[in-house]
Amino acid sequence: MTSCNVLTPIQVRVLGVLIEKERTVPDTYPLTLNSLLAGSNQKSSRDPVMELTESDLIHALDELKSEGWIADHLSGRVARYSQLFGKVLQIPSQSVAVLAILMLRGPQTAGELRNNCERLHRFSDISAIEAFLHELAERSAGALVTLLPRQPGEREPRWAHLLSGEVDLAALPTRSAAPDPSGLQARIEQLEADLAALQAEFAALKSQLGD
Known part of the structure; x- marks a missing residue:
């Protein structure tokens, strides 16, 4: 197991999204790659805002899996991902x-x-x-x-x-608000984020049914 203090910003974002969605939208957890991408690239409730690609996520997921931070699951023909964050850090x-x-x-x-x-x-x-x-x-x-x-x-x-x-x-911006x-x-930002994740999940399901 690798030291916890070596995670890249993308790995941190992936783990954060998995933890968040497990607790806020449990019906869609573990997450598909599409849902994880939508959660990672949210414009609200994220600092910094990122514009990651599927390739970025796949690379980060492979690294996280090899170090024991996440697990993957096969649901039908779709891979889903869950986090082991609390277990790793105890x-x-x-x-x-x-x-x-x-x-x-x-x-x-x-x-x-x-x-x-x-x-x-x-x-x-x-x-x-x-x-x-x-x-x-x-x-x-x-x-x-x-x-x-x-x-x-x-x-x-x-x-x-x-x-x-x-x-x-x-590198940290100062704030006066x-x-x-x-x-x-x-709460408003979180509801918007959850809606975006559900829309991504629906789009992925619709695509699978269309296949």
């Missing part, structure tokens, strides 16, 4: 949810994470999610997250994952 489901949101949306404050995690795992308050963040940062097997220095224009420091190594602070306390925008 972390609880709450921590998996937190990391998935960091992997999909980039660095966030504890408050933003709590709002954005709601559909993956509902944390009772900010102190609850902070406890898991500190646990992930202080793992004896190696830190998986880090608290970034507060940047100019930010009210609170942000957390970032370390699955691809240390964070390049110079306060988090949405209601989490309404995050």
Whole structure:
């Protein structure tokens, strides 16, 4: 098994999407390549936004499978993919949810994470999610997250994952907007993303039936 801190941005995106969709649209999980591509290239709820190709995903999936991060399954004539993220890292489901949101949306404050995690795992308050963040940062097997220095224009420091190594602070944009306390925008974005994934799944099924 390879060290967890060597994942490429595309591998991080693939794992994040698999974790997210397993919890938000379980009826379509494990994911087909088409659904995974749609989830990876979403314009909402993603930072950074990517424009990956099937070839990009196939290459990343092959690497992840060889290192034990994912499993593939054959459903009819269609390959489907599931993640083994929590098993590989030996972390609880709450921590998996937190990391998935960091992997999909980039660095966030504890408050933003709590709002954005709601559909993956509902944390009772900010102190609850902070406890898991500190646990992930202080793992004896190696830190998986880090608290970034507060940047100019930010009210609170942000957390970032370390699955691809240390964070390049110079490459991070500064933000001045306060988090949405209601989490309404995050929920709207997630619903739009789930709809896009279902549309991709329907298109793939329609194509198979047409064959």
